[in-house]
Amino acid sequence: MSTSSRFAVAVHVLTLMAWADDEPLKSEQVAESVNTNAVVIRRMLCELAESKLVVSQSGAMGGSKLAREPEQITLLDIYQAVESRGVFSLHRHPPNRHCPVGVNIGTVLNHVLDEVDTAVERVLANITIKDVVSRLQPCVSTSVRKRKQMAKQHVMSAGN
Amino acid sequence: MSTSSRFAVAVHVLTLMAWADDEPLKSEQVAESVNTNAVVIRRMLCELAESKLVVSQSGAMGGSKLAREPEQITLLDIYQAVESRGVFSLHRHPPNRHCPVGVNIGTVLNHVLDEVDTAVERVLANITIKDVVSRLQPCVSTSVRKRKQMAKQHVMSAGN
DNA sequence: GGCAACTGTAACTATATTGGTTACAGACGA
DNA sequence: TCGTCTGTAACCAATATAGTTACAGTTGCC
Numbered sequence A, B: 001m002s003t004s005s006r007f008a009v010a011v012h013v014l015t016l017m018a019w020a021d022d023e024p025l026k027s028e029q030v031a032e033s034v035n036t037n038a039v040v041i042r043r044m045l046c047e048l049a050e051s052k053l054v055v056s057q058s059g060a061m062g063g064s065k066l067a068r069e070p071e072q073i074t075l076l077d078i079y080q081a082v083e084s085r086g087v088f089s090l091h092r093h094p095p096n097r098h099c100p101v102g103v104n105i106g107t108v109l110n111h112v113l114d115e116v117d118t119a120v121e122r123v124l125a126n127i128t129i130k131d132v133v134s135r136l137q138p139c140v141s142t143s144v145r146k147r148k149q150m151a152k153q154h155v156m157s158a159g160n
Numbered sequence C: 001g002g003c004a005a006c007t008g009t010a011a012c013t014a015t016a017t018t019g020g021t022t023a024c025a026g027a028c029g030a
Numbered sequence D: 001t002c003g004t005c006t007g008t009a010a011c012c013a014a015t016a017t018a019g020t021t022a023c024a025g026t027t028g029c030c
Helices: A006-020 A027-034 A040-048 A075-082 A103-124 A129-138 A144-156 B006-020 B026-035 B038-048 B075-082 B102-125 B129-139 B144-156
Strands: A054-057 A064-065 B054-057 B063-066
Touching: A006 A027, A006 A040, A006 A064, A006 A075, A006 B054, A027 A040, A027 A064, A027 A075, A075 A103, A075 B054, A103 B006, A103 B038, A103 B102, A103 B129, A103 B144, A129 B102, B006 B026, B006 B038, B006 B063, B006 B075, B026 B075, B038 B075, B063 B075, B075 B102, B075 B144
Parallel strands: none
Antiparallel strands: A054 A064, B054 B063
């Protein structure tokens, strides 16, 4: 199964941007919140930009922000942007063609894996970045005003 | 996501055993159908035996067979036996505790991942090895009698 | 009892994927 | 034109799975 944290990190990144409220974030700032390297973030931002989830700007005063409103970005969008393959894989090498099970198990398994993928996608399609931000808020015991200030202080220059 | 074919291989193995109809299969035979090494199969059989899905016997005339009827083994049983972790993972390193998003995103993500895992498990719980065998049969254009013969010829000594 | 045929398992290598790091070209605002 | 960004290449490290060889232990059969 998943050995990858790409989905978790991508959701984190887009949540930061929703939180920052249209103010462009620098890859360095995002990296500090995620606790990783800025290049890792920039690589991911490129993928997210290709899927039209974020827009980035080069140069001084540049950075990245959401390409749409947080309620218009679902976790399924993010999943499809950063996780290429389905939940499971088939055999590494094709099974024995001369065995009646081996020759047909792939077809059956593909149907099963399709059912699984569909179930996953149904869940993810019903959660937006706005939902994530909402679920985040009860965890933060401050008023909206204070929270936004914290976001500026901590997100924009996390750790400094 | 999944870089592992363990689930696919495990389903393949148990399907072979259901097909073989209580006759113990040797790891070598299974390996030939799956198209891999017998030790890889034996390792997996150990995990499946720990989960009480198969029983193995050492020594001459030994081998492995299903521990229960095919209709009593769901794909969820297999999934839990061979895939330790959930569908997605969280961050490799914990996010920045000083960022209001970073400190709470894990909690929110865990809820999401739980929803995903539950959806996957619901799908897998509704498919048994017997179902897999049934879905396999329309792919094999022979009568039941011929099919069983083929199974003996090809499964028991696949490729020879 | 002794042999041959199995499983169980350790130890090692090969391969693939992801993540982390350095470095640098190019874009852009001031 | 300088400083601050992004985009990207190139490389290394870490991890997980798969494949391989080897061998101890178990078991049926003669």
